[in-house]
Amino acid sequence: xxxxxxxxxxxxxxxxxxxxxxxxxxxxxxxxxxxxxxxxxxxxxxxxxxxxxxxxxxxxxxxxxxxxxxxxxxxxxxxxxxxxxxxxxxxxxxxxxxxxxxxxxxxxxxxxxxxxxxxxxxx
Numbered sequence: 001x002x003x004x005x006x007x008x009x010x011x012x013x014x015x016x017x018x019x020x021x022x023x024x025x026x027x028x029x030x031x032x033x034x035x036x037x038x039x040x041x042x043x044x045x046x047x048x049x050x051x052x053x054x055x056x057x058x059x060x061x062x063x064x065x066x067x068x069x070x071x072x073x074x075x076x077x078x079x080x081x082x083x084x085x086x087x088x089x090x091x092x093x094x095x096x097x098x099x100x101x102x103x104x105x106x107x108x109x110x111x112x113x114x115x116x117x118x119x120x121x122x123x
Contacts, residue, residue: 005068006057009075010050013082020085028054043081046074 010028017023023035029051036044050071056062117123 006050006053006066006071009071010054013047013050013075013078016079016082020082020087021090022087027051040081043078047078049074050078 014025014028014031017028017031017035021035021038023031023038025031025034028047032044032047032051036047039047053066053071056066114123
């Protein structure tokens with residue numbers, strides 16, 4: 001019974017990470033590896049705790065080491081944080097960040113060109 005519950009917890013988090021954050025991969029562990037750095041440390045630790053419990057629940061003797069109530073609480077915390085993530089806002093922030101970087105590069109290059117022209121006496 002615990003095996004199905006823990007796998008469902010992991011699947012719920014993995015599905016939410018894919019829809020909210022756009023992180024691909026097979027399973028929760030792969031998604032955490034690819035996009036865990038985008039999550040706060042405490043949320044990432046909760047999700048990692050669930051991912052680490054998956055191999056334990058597949059083993060008949062090690063299943064006793066798994067505290068399902070603690071994992072359910074961790075899942076609630078992770079899902080509560082994921083509900084606050086807005087995919088549209090994340091895309092907009094990414095585009096604005098890239099545009100700011102490009103603008104800074106253009107301004108720096110322009111200032112450097114003008115500086116060289118002044119130094120060489122053309123302006």
